[in-house]
Amino acid sequence: MGFKVVAEDALRQLERDLMAYGCAVEQLPAGELNSCGWRVRFQAPSGHHFELYADKEYTGKWGLNDVNPEAWPRDLKGMAAVRFDHALMYGDELPATYDLFTKVLGFYLADKVLDENGTRVAQFLSLSSEAHDVAFIHHPEKGRLHHVSFHLETWEDLLRAADLISMIDTSIDIGPARHGLTHGKTIYFFDPSGNRNEVFCGGDYNYPDHRPVTWTTDQLGKAIFYHDRILNYGFMTRLW
Amino acid sequence: MGFKVVAEDALRQLERDLMAYGCAVEQLPAGELNSCGWRVRFQAPSGHHFELYADKEYTGKWGLNDVNPEAWPRDLKGMAAVRFDHALMYGDELPATYDLFTKVLGFYLADKVLDENGTRVAQFLSLSSEAHDVAFIHHPEKGRLHHVSFHLETWEDLLRAADLISMIDTSIDIGPARHGLTHGKTIYFFDPSGNRNEVFCGGDYNYPDHRPVTWTTDQLGKAIFYHDRILNYGFMTRLW
Amino acid sequence: MGFKVVAEDALRQLERDLMAYGCAVEQLPAGELNSCGWRVRFQAPSGHHFELYADKEYTGKWGLNDVNPEAWPRDLKGMAAVRFDHALMYGDELPATYDLFTKVLGFYLADKVLDENGTRVAQFLSLSSEAHDVAFIHHPEKGRLHHVSFHLETWEDLLRAADLISMIDTSIDIGPARHGLTHGKTIYFFDPSGNRNEVFCGGDYNYPDHRPVTWTTDQLGKAIFYHDRILNYGFMTRLW
Amino acid sequence: MGFKVVAEDALRQLERDLMAYGCAVEQLPAGELNSCGWRVRFQAPSGHHFELYADKEYTGKWGLNDVNPEAWPRDLKGMAAVRFDHALMYGDELPATYDLFTKVLGFYLADKVLDENGTRVAQFLSLSSEAHDVAFIHHPEKGRLHHVSFHLETWEDLLRAADLISMIDTSIDIGPARHGLTHGKTIYFFDPSGNRNEVFCGGDYNYPDHRPVTWTTDQLGKAIFYHDRILNYGFMTRLW
Numbered sequence: 001m002g003f004k005v006v007a008e009d010a011l012r013q014l015e016r017d018l019m020a021y022g023c024a025v026e027q028l029p030a031g032e033l034n035s036c037g038w039r040v041r042f043q044a045p046s047g048h049h050f051e052l053y054a055d056k057e058y059t060g061k062w063g064l065n066d067v068n069p070e071a072w073p074r075d076l077k078g079m080a081a082v083r084f085d086h087a088l089m090y091g092d093e094l095p096a097t098y099d100l101f102t103k104v105l106g107f108y109l110a111d112k113v114l115d116e117n118g119t120r121v122a123q124f125l126s127l128s129s130e131a132h133d134v135a136f137i138h139h140p141e142k143g144r145l146h147h148v149s150f151h152l153e154t155w156e157d158l159l160r161a162a163d164l165i166s167m168i169d170t171s172i173d174i175g176p177a178r179h180g181l182t183h184g185k186t187i188y189f190f191d192p193s194g195n196r197n198e199v200f201c202g203g204d205y206n207y208p209d210h211r212p213v214t215w216t217t218d219q220l221g222k223a224i225f226y227h228d229r230i231l232n233y234g235f236m237t238r239l240w
Numbered sequence: 241m242g243f244k245v246v247a248e249d250a251l252r253q254l255e256r257d258l259m260a261y262g263c264a265v266e267q268l269p270a271g272e273l274n275s276c277g278w279r280v281r282f283q284a285p286s287g288h289h290f291e292l293y294a295d296k297e298y299t300g301k302w303g304l305n306d307v308n309p310e311a312w313p314r315d316l317k318g319m320a321a322v323r324f325d326h327a328l329m330y331g332d333e334l335p336a337t338y339d340l341f342t343k344v345l346g347f348y349l350a351d352k353v354l355d356e357n358g359t360r361v362a363q364f365l366s367l368s369s370e371a372h373d374v375a376f377i378h379h380p381e382k383g384r385l386h387h388v389s390f391h392l393e394t395w396e397d398l399l400r401a402a403d404l405i406s407m408i409d410t411s412i413d414i415g416p417a418r419h420g421l422t423h424g425k426t427i428y429f430f431d432p433s434g435n436r437n438e439v440f441c442g443g444d445y446n447y448p449d450h451r452p453v454t455w456t457t458d459q460l461g462k463a464i465f466y467h468d469r470i471l472n473y474g475f476m477t478r479l480w
Numbered sequence: 481m482g483f484k485v486v487a488e489d490a491l492r493q494l495e496r497d498l499m500a501y502g503c504a505v506e507q508l509p510a511g512e513l514n515s516c517g518w519r520v521r522f523q524a525p526s527g528h529h530f531e532l533y534a535d536k537e538y539t540g541k542w543g544l545n546d547v548n549p550e551a552w553p554r555d556l557k558g559m560a561a562v563r564f565d566h567a568l569m570y571g572d573e574l575p576a577t578y579d580l581f582t583k584v585l586g587f588y589l590a591d592k593v594l595d596e597n598g599t600r601v602a603q604f605l606s607l608s609s610e611a612h613d614v615a616f617i618h619h620p621e622k623g624r625l626h627h628v629s630f631h632l633e634t635w636e637d638l639l640r641a642a643d644l645i646s647m648i649d650t651s652i653d654i655g656p657a658r659h660g661l662t663h664g665k666t667i668y669f670f671d672p673s674g675n676r677n678e679v680f681c682g683g684d685y686n687y688p689d690h691r692p693v694t695w696t697t698d699q700l701g702k703a704i705f706y707h708d709r710i711l712n713y714g715f716m717t718r719l720w
Numbered sequence: 721m722g723f724k725v726v727a728e729d730a731l732r733q734l735e736r737d738l739m740a741y742g743c744a745v746e747q748l749p750a751g752e753l754n755s756c757g758w759r760v761r762f763q764a765p766s767g768h769h770f771e772l773y774a775d776k777e778y779t780g781k782w783g784l785n786d787v788n789p790e791a792w793p794r795d796l797k798g799m800a801a802v803r804f805d806h807a808l809m810y811g812d813e814l815p816a817t818y819d820l821f822t823k824v825l826g827f828y829l830a831d832k833v834l835d836e837n838g839t840r841v842a843q844f845l846s847l848s849s850e851a852h853d854v855a856f857i858h859h860p861e862k863g864r865l866h867h868v869s870f871h872l873e874t875w876e877d878l879l880r881a882a883d884l885i886s887m888i889d890t891s892i893d894i895g896p897a898r899h900g901l902t903h904g905k906t907i908y909f910f911d912p913s914g915n916r917n918e919v920f921c922g923g924d925y926n927y928p929d930h931r932p933v934t935w936t937t938d939q940l941g942k943a944i945f946y947h948d949r950i951l952n953y954g955f956m957t958r959l960w
Contacts, residue, residue: 006928006929066934067934069903071643071898071900082925128848151925155395156395156634162417162466166462166551167554177416178403178791185399205803208726209726211786223788229406247689300691307694308702309693310887311706322685394634396876406790418551445631449486455547466551635875639905645947652949656947658883707882
């Protein structure tokens with residue numbers, strides 16, 4: 001997973017900060033990815049690799065013109081996702097990963113799940129006013145991926161997305177539904193290559209000085225799927 | 241299940257028509273039900289009892305004034321159902337039941353399900369431009385009830401209803417979701433006394449000269465639950 | 481404006497009923513309109529010509545297949561109107577027109593506007609459970625047209641329609657807004673040839689035994705445009 | 721207008737930064753406003769006074785519990801605004817005001833309006849991923865207020881808000897409608913004391929490295945009211 005940073009000097013500063021924090025850092029050259037400048041790669045304690053970059057071809061918001069832009073582009077196809085929203089990672093060492101993301105990268109904790117001993121078993125991190133930009137769930141194996149999520153605008157768009165999934169007989173996992181955590185609205189589905197994807201809309205707004213919201217593991221079903229209030233088999237068993 | 245008819249003379253005519261058709265008919269006196277005039281009760285070949293009546297206390301649309309009515313009543317609580325929508329019955333003798341409802345009572349066939357032999361195993365009947373006013377699914381036992389359904393206005397209202405169901409930890413069966421049959425949007429849930437209820441919105445418009453829509457039993461999962469495309473255990477096993 | 485009737489014998493019966501009622505009736509041959517059978521034309525006392533026909537090429541609901549139809553057609557363009565909804569006529573002789581439509585053609589009165597003398601100056605007629613299928617407003621000249629209206633599914637669809645109108649710089653009259661009469665949601669706009677069109681969704685459900693809803697002319701602004709509560713210049717001045 | 725800052729030390733730092741930048745700064749004691757800590761007040765070059773504070777009674781998101789919070793509070797009344805959204809100020813010295821907000825306070829420019837000479841006559845500033853947190857329009861008088869805006873969740877909520885405004889016969893200015901600038905959805909209305917308020921939902925997401933969107937004054941009608949494409953009299957004439 002990669003994050004775009006605001007500018008070249010911020011990228012260099014973050015690289016220094018990561019090294020000072022004790023992270024092994026790797027530089028990847030400009031152009032290795034299409035239309036992308038040089039990147040800094042590092043591994044979080046959870047086992048996941050992340051990348052930072054400052055230069056990226058600018059396509060505009062949803063492809064709209066920068067001057068007098070219409071409400072939306074007329075030639076959208078399919079679900080019409082507005083942007084990448086977040087990813088959910090499974091791995092261990094949540095406290096160390098939390099420290100890295102909050103102390104070095106500027107994230108703050110928006111939502112968390114505590115088990116019966118008060119141990120944080122899930123952490124949802126934001127660096128904007130969005131519900132979350134990346135999330136981690138405790139798992140004994142490092143570096144696993146649960147899903148990536150794309151942003152839709154409305155609950156109507158989620159219905160439309162679910163209809164489209166059915167029209168082409170793509171495998172759906174769950175939804176349309178609401179999450180308890182973040183209160184966002186969701187569909188999980190498996191694309192033809194088998195990856196779990198989410199389309200997501202809504203979700204609580206956050207600011208860095210908000211107290212994190214806590215869900216407790218005895219309410220985990222409701223925390224994940226607010227309406228069904230149980231974790232379904234598909235959600236729990238497939239990781240990458 | 242009861243149907244209000246337009247006027248007293250229509251009620252008397254329908255009573256004669258039912259008897260002429262060979263239906264046993266029973267009269268129930270005015271006042272036996274609160275604020276309701278006399279009723280005609282008869283049994284359909286499917287085993288279900290239905291009632292007709294012409295007089296009923298008129299409370300107005302959604303309780304709104306008849307003169308210069310505002311958009312909606314301000315003091316609504318809960319799911320804010322607009323009206324009763326339909327009921328789904330399980331029973332046998334679908335062809336005879338179809339004849340009675342179409343030839344005597346003025347319904348027409350809107351949607352149907354055909355099995356691999358071309359036998360009609362489900363029939364959705366309408367007497368308005370609504371998707372359906374009553375529906376029957378073939379079942380070896382007579383006179384069973386699957387659910388009653390209440391009308392909500394929008395897909396947003398369905399989300400709100402699902403949220404309310406979760407807030408009071410009521411048992412949900414499925415939804416928010418779309419039906420293939422009728423294309424309406426739905427939640428099934430069990431009220432505290434254990435009955436299955438539906439809140440429903442949307443659904444195809446129909447007119448009596450429309451050709452009935454056909455779903456085939458090899459697509460029954462999609463016909464019932466368009467997004468999940470499978471019949472869940474709860475839907476199939478509880479009848480009254 | 482034309483109405484499709486359920487079958488050939490209904491068309492012949494209605495022709496006889498119109499003549500018995502004293503209406504001059506004209507037959508128009510099959511094929512004069514593409515894919516349309518023979519028609520009965522008559523003039524209402526309001527000065528408008530209406531036509532009835534029984535045969536029309538059947539394209540299916542929204543162009544969907546009759547067997548296992550998906551939720552909606554994937555190749556829709558533009559506003560994606562589901563169907564023709566209604567038309568609003570201006571003319572005189574509202575009582576005689578009401579009699580013709582209710583006594584011969586089977587309509588019933590759903591909404592009306594009364595002036596300070598209790599005279600009905602507008603009548604909204606339905607023959608389904610829709611809010612209205614045709615409407616008349618009193619006007620000293622016979623046979624004028626205010627607008628034709630097309631049905632959209634949701635308030636989200638109305639926003640999308642308003643956006644599309646702006647994207648191609650088409651002249652908008654008013655909306656998105658709600659009507660007081662019918663409580664439906666609306667946009668009026670002028671197409672490039674200058675005609676006023678409406679896209680409409682929602683609206684009260686009706687049945688023939690409902691009491692007509694009354695709006696009074698002292699609340700006419702709110703009756704027509706529930707949010708602005710005034711009649712705008714464009715709405716009042718352009719007729720055809 | 722006041723902004724809450726993340727913590728006490730940030731407040732002290734911002735106070736120093738404002739003074740270093742040449743702003744006159746005033747300290748207001750804790751408790752002068754209910755449930756609010758000490759504040760820093762300064763005047764922007766546009767003539768408006770702003771305040772910063774770090775301590776404020778924490779009521780939680782929408783009043784929901786911090787632990788296992790339900791989707792929304794059940795006892796909401798009226799329009800159910802989620803939070804304060806932004807305010808629109810009228811005044812002069814836009815460039816100096818822009819410098820102060822971007823160089824000292826951490827805002828970035830999200831949208832702007834340029835006149836035919838390329839002069840910036842409106843600036844919409846954000847410090848989150850929201851469409852805007854404060855906006856300024858050029859006006860010869862200093863320190864005027866156009867409106868304050870409250871956040872609603874959906875386009876459905878805006879319809880509901882417009883209905884409520886009509887039910888109590890409050891003066892509406894415009895809407896429900898879309899803005900071209902920010903693409904947000906809007907209603908302006910005047911409360912009984914005569915102030916212009918907005919309820920707002922949607923709107924483009926922004927990040928600090930996005931290029932500002934430009935609207936040009938020849939398209940100002942569409943920039944402000946995307947559907948009507950003209951500035952109405954009420955919008956242009958009332959300031960505070």
